[in-house]
Amino acid sequence: MTDLSPRHPIEEASDRAAARRDMGRRRKALVGGFVLLLLIAGGAAAIAGLRNATLFFRNADEAIAERVELGERRFRLQGRVVPASVVLDGGVTAFEVVHNCASVSVRHSVDPPDLFESPWIPVVLEGRWVQGDVVTVAGRDTHFFSSDNMLIKHTNEYEAANEERLGDLDEPPEGFLDKCPFEVPRL
Template identity: 75%
Template sequence: MTDLEPRQPLDDDDRAGARQALGRRRKRVVAVAVAALLVVGGLVAIAGLRNATLFFRNADEAIAQRTDLAERRFRLQGRVVPSSVASDAGVTVFDVVHNCAAVSVRHTADPPALFESPWIPVVLEGRWVAAETVTVAGRDTHYFASDNMLIKHTNEYVDANAERIPDPNEPPEGFLDDCAFEVPRL
């Protein structure tokens, strides 16, 4: 049988020292764990702030601030003009309109399923690219290169009865009333 008794009995001072050493080790482990959690939390916060720093602009604001935005990424919001949509070699080209300002968009990812809805509001992520282009409002010197699209659900109700379904060529009531351009029909 093995003798497990200490060769020298521990006195109270030795026991107190052992407890202190164990307490110091626990404090170090807790400090390291807290530091690791702070680092992970900081990285998550930085990633969230990067996403939050993407500027959100309506089409008219984006055009007005084109020089300031330069080539920075931002989010562009507008309604898709149904007659402007075309796809070629994985690129979807279309115009978005907001407050009578039109932006030509070249979207390089697959658009979501709801994209087919006429006059659907979208939020696009991307940047301005200098190039001659034509929108429903006329010629422009830039297009918006998009690689991420979010579809905004509308609160517009469409009844199941065909005679009540609005004409997809027609924009939402009052949407283009003050615009100086006409939107081509499908």
């Protein structure tokens, strides 16, 4: 049997008010969840940006002098590629960079950019020191730089537009190796 007794208006009003309260709580929970998701995503992006910003930069001579302090931390290494040192070996590009008469042996694990083939090109490499016996133009060393990211200083457009300013890059830049106690092999 069905209840055919009339409903009281007070009960209907309280049911509608309860339903509105429940709907309001659900909306607040959804909005709160969305805001929390945005905050987490923004925090992750900020952390990634700060991590990249804290990747510090060292010239080759500074990196060698600060090797103990740098330990196995990632950093950016800057120098000019010694053209005669470039060797491709099983997907790894081995070469040396020189700055202020200090030479660092590099093992780069990713294909270098096309412009890398330009002699004496300035590069910035991201990576870390790895212990290993190597020989550089400056002599024996106990570490090499393991790199997985390379930035080249000039684009092809820059070279084409400024060819007269770059000079003969088959030779090191004028005065670059004048005070070095070692000879750098030529191509």
